[in-house]
Amino acid sequence: MSYHIVVCGSIVPDPLQTLEPVAGPGGPALKNEMMLPAVLDPWAAHALYEAANLAKAAPGSRVWLVSVGPKAKLQQVMMHVAQKVPFELVVMDGPAGGFVEAADTAAALAQAVEGIAGLEKDRLLLFGGWSSASRGTGATMQILGELLGVTEQFQGVDELRPADDGSFEVKERIEGGGYLRSRCAGAPAVLGWATGNLPEPPNNPQVGMQNMRLIMPALQKARPAAVGAAGVAYKAVELPGARRQTRIVKDAPVDDIAREIVEWIKG
Amino acid sequence: MEKILYLAHPEENGALGRTALEALAAARGLAAGLGAEFSVGLLGGSVQAAADSIAACGAAAFFAAQGEALAASRYSTDAAACEALCRAAGATVVVAPATARLARCLPGVAQRLGGRVDSNCTGLTVEGGAPLVSRWYYRQRMVAAQTREQRPWVITVAPCCFIAEENLGGSASLQAVALPAVTPRTEVLGIDAPAADEQTIRPEAEMLLVAGAGWTKKQADGQSHPEEAAGHILGFLERTKASLGSSKSLVDLSGEGQSVLPFLTHLHQVGQTGATPRHKKGLATCCHGEEPHVVGWRFITERRAVNLDAGCGWAQGKADVLYVADAFAVMAKVNELLGK
Numbered sequence: 001m002s003y004h005i006v007v008c009g010s011i012v013p014d015p016l017q018t019l020e021p022v023a024g025p026g027g028p029a030l031k032n033e034m035m036l037p038a039v040l041d042p043w044a045a046h047a048l049y050e051a052a053n054l055a056k057a058a059p060g061s062r063v064w065l066v067s068v069g070p071k072a073k074l075q076q077v078m079m080h081v082a083q084k085v086p087f088e089l090v091v092m093d094g095p096a097g098g099f100v101e102a103a104d105t106a107a108a109l110a111q112a113v114e115g116i117a118g119l120e121k122d123r124l125l126l127f128g129g130w131s132s133a134s135r136g137t138g139a140t141m142q143i144l145g146e147l148l149g150v151t152e153q154f155q156g157v158d159e160l161r162p163a164d165d166g167s168f169e170v171k172e173r174i175e176g177g178g179y180l181r182s183r184c185a186g187a188p189a190v191l192g193w194a195t196g197n198l199p200e201p202p203n204n205p206q207v208g209m210q211n212m213r214l215i216m217p218a219l220q221k222a223r224p225a226a227v228g229a230a231g232v233a234y235k236a237v238e239l240p241g242a243r244r245q246t247r248i249v250k251d252a253p254v255d256d257i258a259r260e261i262v263e264w265i266k267g
Numbered sequence: 268m269e270k271i272l273y274l275a276h277p278e279e280n281g282a283l284g285r286t287a288l289e290a291l292a293a294a295r296g297l298a299a300g301l302g303a304e305f306s307v308g309l310l311g312g313s314v315q316a317a318a319d320s321i322a323a324c325g326a327a328a329f330f331a332a333q334g335e336a337l338a339a340s341r342y343s344t345d346a347a348a349c350e351a352l353c354r355a356a357g358a359t360v361v362v363a364p365a366t367a368r369l370a371r372c373l374p375g376v377a378q379r380l381g382g383r384v385d386s387n388c389t390g391l392t393v394e395g396g397a398p399l400v401s402r403w404y405y406r407q408r409m410v411a412a413q414t415r416e417q418r419p420w421v422i423t424v425a426p427c428c429f430i431a432e433e434n435l436g437g438s439a440s441l442q443a444v445a446l447p448a449v450t451p452r453t454e455v456l457g458i459d460a461p462a463a464d465e466q467t468i469r470p471e472a473e474m475l476l477v478a479g480a481g482w483t484k485k486q487a488d489g490q491s492h493p494e495e496a497a498g499h500i501l502g503f504l505e506r507t508k509a510s511l512g513s514s515k516s517l518v519d520l521s522g523e524g525q526s527v528l529p530f531l532t533h534l535h536q537v538g539q540t541g542a543t544p545r546h547k548k549g550l551a552t553c554c555h556g557e558e559p560h561v562v563g564w565r566f567i568t569e570r571r572a573v574n575l576d577a578g579c580g581w582a583q584g585k586a587d588v589l590y591v592a593d594a595f596a597v598m599a600k601v602n603e604l605l606g607k
Contacts (some may be wrong), residue, residue, distance in 0.1 A: 246581065246589055
């Protein structure tokens with residue numbers, strides 16, 4: 001059984017960056033957003049690695065990465081991502097910040113997915129992160145699935161095990177550190193990935209060159225995405241309150257430290 | 268006037284979980300603030316007991332979507348049931364707990380209803396006669412207060428943000444909702460969870476212990492001591508019944524084939540691509556305290572850390588107390604003092 005795996009994901013600010021909200025023409029934004037170093041959303045990245053791993057095990061499979069984001073920044077991010085695993089890129093040019101509606105993003109993604117030439121919906125697996133490191137609603141994949149008529153959906157996925165008959169078993173995270181195990185009869189399905197179980201692949205320059213041959217044309221023909229925050233009124237966007245006044249305990253005997261910790265635990 | 272629907276599902280034991288009861292408090296508060304009525308919608312295998320447990324909550328009606336197909340958590344049947352409940356109630360605002368089951372289906376339900384969803388809301392109030400939610404963005408790096416025009420508006424409420432109300436029991440009269448025919452292609456096989464005495468992820472615990480990559484690094488003698496580290500960590504958990512978390516760097520080590528702490532998985536990860544637990548106290552050990560990890564500590568009230576590096580992230584206003592000390596020695600003594 002081979003699959004057509006469409007991975008949806010966009011860019012987010014590098015996790016080490018200090019972020020500051022500002023009022024933009026279309027609503028809240030990040031200060032100097034276009035200057036901030038960006039990465040592929042971490043959970044979407046896990047989904048991409050899982051997609052590539054599945055495609056490798058299922059000959060005849062194809063992997064696309066569909067992204068709604070500013071194409072200039074996507075190009076920068078792709079220089080790194082392209083070296084990880086083979087994929088074909090599809091781009092919709094538009095904002096990708098946290099203050100853009102999930103419904104708008106899903107609609108743009110649906111438009112992009114519907115436009116993929118040769119995509120076979122009966123072999124379609126829609127992968128993505130179960131949430132994003134920007135908006136964090138955990139809603140885009142579900143809405144996208146509904147727009148594409150895919151009603152077998154899974155979220156918080158850490159494992160997918162395909163069987164020879166086209167069915168597959170899925171493990172989804174649930175409360176309390178457990179997993180819900182399910183068996184789906186087969187594609188099409190939506191899978192919002194958590195971290196999965198694969199490490200980040202090492203850089204492979206050959207894969208990178210192969211990918212970039214298609215990535216650059218994909219960026220150039222990116223269509224505009226109509227995404228925004230219509231209907232939403234942000235009353236306030238703030239950074240968390242003041243930092244804690246850290247008391248640093250140095251050169252203290254281990255016994256004293258341990259006693260203090262135990263008192264705190266029991267207190 | 269808004270029509271508010273409180274939407275929830277019972278746990279496996281037939282009772283409403285704590286997060287569901289917290290969301291009920293949020294829904295009741297919203298209704299009171301808007302001067303509006305609210306109704307209750309429950310989905311599950313059998314929901315009468317759950318409905319009876321909140322029969323006195325003040326709801327104008329109790330709608331029920333129940334049956335064998337809804338005993339298990341599955342998108343296709345859950346989405347159909349939730350959609351039916353929302354339509355039966357004529358809901359313009361839906362308030363639900365952000366459980367795994369509802370987080371999976373409610374965004375799709377909002378889409379079916381022509382509405383919008385805001386999930387993991389940490390606050391729900393009324394301003395200017397309209398609901399106002401608070402929620403976090405960029406992995407707990409900033410918080411926004413927002414309202415919207417679109418209806419229906421589905422709001423899921425994060426755990427530990429409202430106080431669950433008690434003593435609401437009685438006898439609820441259920442109105443059964445007609446469910447559309449759904450032919451699911453997903454079969455739920457079961458739940459995989461560690462045995463109770465092996466489970467180290469404990470959302471209900473008062474305390475969180477986070478183990479960082481420093482536990483597996485070479486120590487002063489030039490050797491790494493993973494068995495000893497495991498003993499200290501598990502010994503602490505046994506004595507305190509704390510929940511266990513980890514940094515990304517530590518759980519990633521196992522994926523790279525290195526010998527690490529075998530009881531740690533990606534489920535334990537706290538931080539930007541991990542969990543955001545809500546324990547009252549958190550103790551970070553051998554952990555760097557850098558921002559991608561610390562964003563996961565946003566809702567930990569009291570924070571302390573043990574690290575040999577006096578300049579680590581915890582010292583930069585991210586912890587209440589940083590003990591600059593060897594965690595192996597400190598935790599050995601802590602466990603000794605805690606006793607068996």
